Amino acid sequence: MYRRDDVAVRQARLAEVVADRIIPQLLRLHTEVLPDAPPVELVVEALAPSSSDISGLAHVVLGSDLEAAARYVLVLRDRGLSMETLFVELLEPAARYLGQLWDQDECDFIDVTLGVARLQKLLAMFNGSHLLPELDTRRTVLMAMTPGDQHSFGANMVLRFLEGAGWDVAPAFDRTAAEIARAVGARWYAVAGLTVGSERSLPALEETIRLIRRESRNQMIAVMVGGPVFAANPALALEVGADGTAMNAPTAVLMAQKLFDEMVLKTAN
Incomplete structure (x- = not known):
């Protein structure tokens, strides 16, 4: 139908x-x-x-x-x-x-x-961000897993949906926190997406987000996080220093767009 x-x-x-x-x-x-x-x-x-x-x-x-x-x-x-x-x-x-x-x-x-x-x-x-076609070239995401995590299925699904929606996505799987930070320092990204497998990895996630914000070429980079721990407690995303979280891969696309639009608005002001 x-x-x-x-x-x-x-x-x-x-x-x-x-x-x-x-x-x-x-x-x-x-x-x-x-x-x-x-x-x-x-x-x-x-x-x-x-x-x-x-x-x-x-x-x-x-x-x-x-x-x-x-x-x-x-x-x-x-x-x-x-x-x-x-x-x-x-x-x-x-x-x-x-x-x-x-x-x-x-x-x-x-x-x-x-x-x-x-x-x-x-x-x-x-x-209103669709009125600025030049922004399409800046719809970029670095997709990574929290250092120490072994399961990349969730991150790969988010990557596939983002690419399907027209985002330029760079995978950074199996990287240390320092390597992820160097990646966002070497290239301008609008959003950094990080997945986490369990609560045990939250300290590593928090440290990675801190390094991303410190080293990023885009000093207004947005950070979104995902994983079962955030599905159970979405408020935890702000506690670890992220800007938002998504329940699954399809909603991650909308969250990335929302964060991107907010960044555009802040830049315009």
């Missing part, structure tokens, strides 16, 4: 009708007919993306109509939700949903890769 272009258009039109006609009427009735009802702010909060919104967007981006996907997000944004909220509650969960479809063999790798690439384009569109 998701390969039919008319499905994406019909979903976008339905969302527009809900946003333009039904929701305003509900809010008016809420104010005029139910004066003792909860504040409108609580009603708006309840209109945050639902599980059907998330799966709906995921199926739209599996199609080929990027404009329909953009309209889909625009309708939700017009509810009053910030782009940060949409990232956390819509775009990132949609990428995670695509990963689940792949895990369950409901989509092949190419389908999911293209879908995630379209989600990345949506994020760039709404953050």
Whole structure:
């Protein structure tokens, strides 16, 4: 079904009708007919993306109509939700949903890769970084494992998805912290991605991040981390000195784009 272009258009039109006609009427009735009802702010909060919104967007981006996907997000944004909220509650969960479809063999790798690439384009569109084509040449990532880790499967999957979304990715597996730091000092990278296998490696990860920030040619380099320990406790990413974490390889693409856009904004200011 998701390969039919008319499905994406019909979903976008339905969302527009809900946003333009039904929701305003509900809010008016809420104010005029139910004066003792909860504040409108609580009603708006309840209109945050639902599980059907998330799966709906995921199926739209599996199609080929990027404009329909953009309209889909625009309708939700017009509810009053910030782009940060949409990232956390819509775009990132949609990428995670695509990963689940792949895990369950409901989509092949190419389908999911293209879908995630379209989600990345949506994020760039709404953050405005797609208006600066010269930035495409700076969409670079150094992908590494925490020194001492032996399993590269997760890092390789992130690398494949990033490349599929158009990133220039340089692998730096089986490197020491000093070698990783020299690599980011020798070439400009927008993002450094690091995976960690267990809590035992967290001290080594923290030291590697410190060296990356000290030696990087790009002094505003963003660092994202991943691995089971961060899936269980995402707040741990900030504690080790990273800028963000991702639950799986598809969401890592969106996190890299988000960090890239934030860096562009800081540079412009």
